[in-house]
Amino acid sequence: MESGSTARLLGALLIAGLGCGAAGAQDAPAPAPAAVVAPVPALTPEQAAFRDALLAETAGFDAAERTAIEGFYAERAYAPFWAETANLDGLLAALETAEGQALPYQRYEATGVRALFQPGATAAPAARELAATRAYLRYAGDVNSGALRPSRIDPEIAIAPTRLAPALLLGKLDGASVAEVLAGLAPRAPDYAALIAEKARLEAASAAGTWGPTVPTGPTLHEGETGPRIAELRARLARMGYETAMTETPGDFFDAGLVEEVKAFQRDHGLNADGAVGQHTLAEINASPRDRLEQVVVNLERARWLNRDFGPRYILVNIPDYRATVYQGGGPVWTSKVVVGEAKKTRTTEFSEVMSYIVVNPSWNVPSSIAKRDYLPKLRHNPSALSHTNMQLLTPAGTVIDPRLVDWNALGDSFPFRIRQSPSDGNALGKVKFMFPNDHAIYLHDTPHRELFARDARAFSNGCIRVQDPDGLARLLLAGQVDDPAAAFDGWVAAKAEKTVTLRNPIPVNIVYRTVFLDDAGVIRYRDDVYGRDAEVFSALEAAGVSLPLAEG
Incomplete structure (x- = not known):
């Protein structure tokens, strides 16, 4: 009783302003009113059920998916979402586009979802809703970031697609059109829509057999020659869409018009546009619509893996195109031929990182794998071999030693040394290397072997990327950092001393593998699958449920 009386007395004193601190309380602002918490309405029996x-x-669901689904319906007071016609129609319409985008249609169980919502269907409301919600989550995730996990296909596809959490995907439905949400999740880059259109074109050609018979193999065909193979070449190119204005010359004559058709085909497929039809060009011409269709399907999946904003300024290296490009302000501002990793042993990895510095007049620290593979046999044969290339042999601690004092034949397959090549005109890295630290030991660099840039196919490196125009790239990266980028860079090179330059504006580097793409002129281009990765990805897509027409007409 006394404690209750005391509490009431203290309450009265506080109300009267006579409690602790009352002397200054008259100038203090009035306390804010307590927040009013609306009572949570009780669930109806139907909602509770x-x-x-x-x-x-x-x-039994994955924890993230289960939490997201339960939260989605709890916020709706357990009211059905897909029972609303517009929501269900938007979902089903999107699912019907899955095959056109080379997505695994059966994975989304559209037929089963549609049946659950038909009049007379006896499924419980929760079962219907859950089936539609899971279809939405699967399709939304796949169309946004791909149906496959790239690193599970090949560890050299070190791409990490940005996968949206189930809660975020469901949150997008709040007050929005389902159709608009799903359309917005698909890649918006122009090449995605172009690849979808190309897929439809190739499917029609495959079904109808409109490309006709292939061109028989034989000697290289040149301008001015005559023969039945030339007539078949002209006919196949025309059926593929390469047709110039009609000429008065016979169809079996290799005239100037046919030369231009061949050159156009060669440009579209990354071949040397010389107008002659040799073995490589003929193989590309004789590829079937089905072959091309598989390429397009694979590159649609790749587009989903890279469905993110690359930013206002970035470097894109496309391995099968043997080309690097800097994009800035929405368009290309620099481009160069490149040499990439050799196809059998030292393939270049696909990944993204940020270039943060360059090294002018770099030393080359020979990777241990290359030292063991390439230099150990040379040193066994001639212990003075390194002296001809301005190289030094070092202990692991960095002490220079004379290779002539080493018993190379006693080492077996081990190589307990380091090899370093000092800056020089013959240095393997040339005058500059461009560094974006990564787990793959890959970077861009100059090269003294300029002759390789004249080749159509340029997969010759040990994994790093050799650049034909390193000077142009260096000057572009230094713009805004020094008053005269060209003079500064040329001066550093002329000094012959190794110099590291930190970039004031680091730039993202994206190393990709696109064998079908929309170029900067808006033209679909095809490239050879130099590493065989198309076959790996297509096999994985088939296993996931992606299907193509079974046979050609």
């Missing part, structure tokens, strides 16, 4: 059924159905 829906909730209980939903909890039971999701018991």
